[in-house]
Amino acid sequence: MMMLIDGEWTGSCSEETYEVKNPANGRLVDTAPLGSAEDVKRAADSAHEAFKKWSELTARERGKILFRAAQRVREKQHELAVTLTMEQGKPLKEARDEIQGFANILEYYSGISAALEGRAVSLANGRHGIILRRPIGVCGAIIPWNVPAIIMGWKVGPALVTGNTLVLKPATTTPLTNLSLASILNASGLPKGVLNVVTGNGASVGEEIVRNPLIKKLSFTGSIETGRRVLQAASSSMKRVTLELGGSDPMIVCDDADIKKAVEGAVHGRFYNCGQTCTAVKRLYVFESIADEFVRKLRGRVERLKVGNGMEEGVDMGPLNNRAQWEQIKTLVDRVKEKEEGTVIAGGKVPEGETYKNGYFYMPTLVTDVAPDSALLKEEVFGPVLPIITVKGLDEAIELANGSKFGLGSSIWTNDIEKIRVACERLESGVTWVNQHVKLPPEMPFGGVKESGIGRENGLETIDAYCELKSIIT
CATH class of the missing domain: 3.40.605.10 (Aldehyde Dehydrogenase; Chain A, domain 1)
Known part of the structure; x- marks a missing residue:
């Protein structure tokens, strides 16, 4: 070439x-x-x-x-x-x-x-x-x-x-x-x-x-x-x-959200492109009244994702792009486990088997009980790791979502017009999606x-x- x-x-x-x-x-x-x-x-x-x-x-x-x-x-x-x-x-x-x-x-x-x-x-x-x-x-x-x-x-x-x-x-x-x-x-x-x-x-x-x-x-x-x-x-x-310059996009799931749709949105928003997207969902805030149901369904959906070579039929998630990125994600999750900064409820490891031995693969990972000072919430995690935080309501969710140096994208998942209005006005980001995440049509300006x-x-x-x-x- x-x-x-x-x-x-x-x-x-x-x-x-x-x-x-x-x-x-x-x-x-x-x-x-x-x-x-x-x-x-x-x-x-x-x-x-x-x-x-x-x-x-x-x-x-x-x-x-x-x-x-x-x-x-x-x-x-x-x-x-x-x-x-x-x-x-x-x-x-x-x-x-x-x-x-x-x-x-x-x-x-x-x-x-x-x-x-x-x-x-x-x-x-x-x-x-x-x-x-x-x-x-x-x-x-x-x-x-x-x-x-x-x-x-x-x-x-x-x-x-x-x-x-x-x-x-x-x-x-x-x-x-x-x-x-x-x-x-x-x-x-x-x-x-x-x-x-x-x-x-x-x-x-x-x-x-x-x-x-x-x-x-x-x-x-x-x-x-x-x-x-x-x-x-x-x-x-x-x-x-x-x-x-990248982001740490928050996704807020309210108590009146369509849970099935929001689960699919979280899966696609986080694990599309192996999580290597500036506007990927990188912090998930869920209202406590629906948290147990939501996390259970999300975990089940994530554990069904097929990881493998992108050229193979039916693969949902390919490898990380390079060794440095792979090592960064592996080290980050290992640190979360060692320092008890959260509870890994899905993934959290390199897949085993002949298919994966020469590639930069990592299992799609969910982490709950995340410590407030964890790097999962403070830095841009450019890979398939999603921290989940339970919140009492919208005010708390927005306050936590805005408590970041990043401000690229965000999303609100609800059918309540007032909640949508409040979130769109108060979330500090260049883009706010409503009941969706990631899509960027060329007609819409994009930046942070x-x-x-x-x-x-x-x-x-x-x-x-x-x-x-x-x-x-x-």
């Missing part, structure tokens, strides 16, 4: 490569170039050169290219999903859904492209104003390994439709799907240099994207710790920054409050982040 720079497939300047392995069995999937700062500089120069002609096209013309790419992605959905499952680990059904989601995002930005040119305003005393949107220039994007296709769409769609060019860095463990999607975009009519993909590690490729003076805008998705470093480094050149990030992705709201606004007053 090669990098995409200046519309050409190329290796790294050093000609070094690294291996991409299947997290379910450790087998080699492919190799990718180990890119360097010099490769990023080449890509940024190419994007800078391509910017003038690309930005001179109308937004509608750019949107047509995105639409063609979306159609071709749909035609290759299965092929792309297989690649995604093999490098990331998620079940094939989830991978198909993610590829479809990427196409949906491109279609959305294609659909709104005709409305992006600007607007006129009537002013006092018969004067008029015109607000113009102009692209910023070369943009940078750094994406993680958990949902690499969707997050690529969040960055590529608005950046390109507004007339910017882009240098994108995939995660080291999941570059193959991103490179394949870039190839489809390129073949759908993107001029040379508009979209460049440089593979490699954060210390060289990521650092150069953050610091390169030709790159005027950066969108980063990752951890809080890395996000802080990105923000600090970008500030030296006043680079515009959008940061999506507090330490969960800066700015928004998706929707019309992200467009201005990729534009310079110019006011003309006559």
Whole structure:
């Protein structure tokens, strides 16, 4: 597999490569170039050169290219999903859904492209104003390994439709799907240099994207710790920054909730993608009057989940993506047991058997009686572990839910309109779902409050982040 720079497939300047392995069995999937700062500089120069002609096209013309790419992605959905499952680990059904989601995002930005040119305003005393949107220039994007296709769409769609060019860095463990999607975009009519993909590690490729003076805008998705470093480094050149830095989403189940629906919501919300989703349910608050019934049914449902290689039929949950993530989850649960920070009522171990010996598998885990100072409640747990906390009512649930440095997503499960109103007003999060969790249609802006990030992705709201606004007053 090669990098995409200046519309050409190329290796790294050093000609070094690294291996991409299947997290379910450790087998080699492919190799990718180990890119360097010099490769990023080449890509940024190419994007800078391509910017003038690309930005001179109308937004509608750019949107047509995105639409063609979306159609071709749909035609290759299965092929792309297989690649995604093999490098990331998620079940094939989830991978198909993610590829479809990427196409949906491109279609959305294609659909709104005709409305992006600007607007006129009537002013006092018969004067008029015109607000113009102009692209910023070369943009940078750094994406993680958990949902690499969707997050690529969040960055590529608005950046390109507004007339910017882009240098994108995939995660080291999941570059193959991103490179394949870039190839489809390129073949759908993107001029040379508009979209460049440089593979490699954060210390060289990521650092150069953050610091390169030709790159005027950066969108980063990752951890809080890395996000802080990105923000600090970008500030030296006043680079515009959008940061999506993860979360610890609370799910509140009220006493009038549809228990069957809420149980399914908790299972999907926590164990989808092996729990490796920024907006996954990571803290579950249940009213005490229904807690026993709810926990019993949830435990039964979780214990029926099939764990295995995502390419196998009927698998509900694949492996964690990499060894570091697997070790982090295993160590965390072991500590909970050793320090008696909670009671593990399901999972809490590595599955046994020949199927699992070479993969990063961990059983879906439920923990009750969680200590208030446990890392399960204080940190982002990026894996299949769900702490359950019993509360007396909505006020207590909201207070505990808000007692976190994170503020990405949240959900309320109830049929009471007043409870919905109170929760939506008081929960400190960028997104609040009602009787559902996780789904993020491209029409809706997405991002967090507090330490969960800066700015928004998706929707019309992200467009201005990729534009310079110019006011003309006559």
